[in-house]
Amino acid sequence: MIDTHCHLTYPDFAGDLGAVLQRAADAGVTGFITIGTDPEDWRHTLDLVERFSASPYTVRASLGLHPNEAAIFTPALAEELRKLARSNPRVVAIGETGLDFFREQCPRDKQLDSLRAHLRISAELHKPFVLHCRDAEEETLAELAAFRERTGAPLKGVWHCFGASQAHAARAAELGLYFGLNGTVTYPKNDALRAVVATLPADRILLETDCPFLPPQGWRGKRNEPSYLTKVVATLAEIRHTSPDDIARLTTDNAGRAFAL
Numbered sequence: 001m002i003d004t005h006c007h008l009t010y011p012d013f014a015g016d017l018g019a020v021l022q023r024a025a026d027a028g029v030t031g032f033i034t035i036g037t038d039p040e041d042w043r044h045t046l047d048l049v050e051r052f053s054a055s056p057y058t059v060r061a062s063l064g065l066h067p068n069e070a071a072i073f074t075p076a077l078a079e080e081l082r083k084l085a086r087s088n089p090r091v092v093a094i095g096e097t098g099l100d101f102f103r104e105q106c107p108r109d110k111q112l113d114s115l116r117a118h119l120r121i122s123a124e125l126h127k128p129f130v131l132h133c134r135d136a137e138e139e140t141l142a143e144l145a146a147f148r149e150r151t152g153a154p155l156k157g158v159w160h161c162f163g164a165s166q167a168h169a170a171r172a173a174e175l176g177l178y179f180g181l182n183g184t185v186t187y188p189k190n191d192a193l194r195a196v197v198a199t200l201p202a203d204r205i206l207l208e209t210d211c212p213f214l215p216p217q218g219w220r221g222k223r224n225e226p227s228y229l230t231k232v233v234a235t236l237a238e239i240r241h242t243s244p245d246d247i248a249r250l251t252t253d254n255a256g257r258a259f260a261l
């Protein structure tokens, strides 16, 4: 299995990352896409990917400016991102980027400028974008549709930590997005999310942890880690009336296609 969205550079893993990846492998998770969220984290992310390049694990990177960091966005920063992503085959995606109107740590126009730059880089380098979307579903989908209209090219991206409505999911699927599913599908209060997840197209669902954040039910309040994906898989199997093995196989195939692995 592949954890398509994790933050392995975060200090939470500084002391025991080797053991964390070993536990993941023991649970059947051997591929990781670790997300670099700002310029300093990009360097740490590339160092980490390099460090594990000779390991039994397949660690890949996605680089982007998190919407909560978008206050520092400039065209020069986008150019730095473009160069890093272009020159490094282990960078398989661009992001996370997007709109966060929940925390709203950054002005909306800055978040939009940053999102648009990420979409351009993604299209130019033929690497999918990774979207973070919080309380901004309409604005995000409108922006993606406008981008597709302008460029005339098909979009390829992942809606990370998907948690929107059935109608938004349908529009996102039509736009060419994959859906990153994580511990939130296991939370007792999230019946509405589970109902939507039950109907997502089978060829578009991906596994992710977003670790160290969003631990599945059973580990809430603790550090999340990739080995806990088995809980997400079990829940998805239940929701979608299939077996954990089938979910594992399906999502690994999808990840291979989404990220051209």
Ligand SMILES: [Zn+2]
Binding pocket: 005, 007, 035, 096, 210
């Ligand atoms: Zn993330």
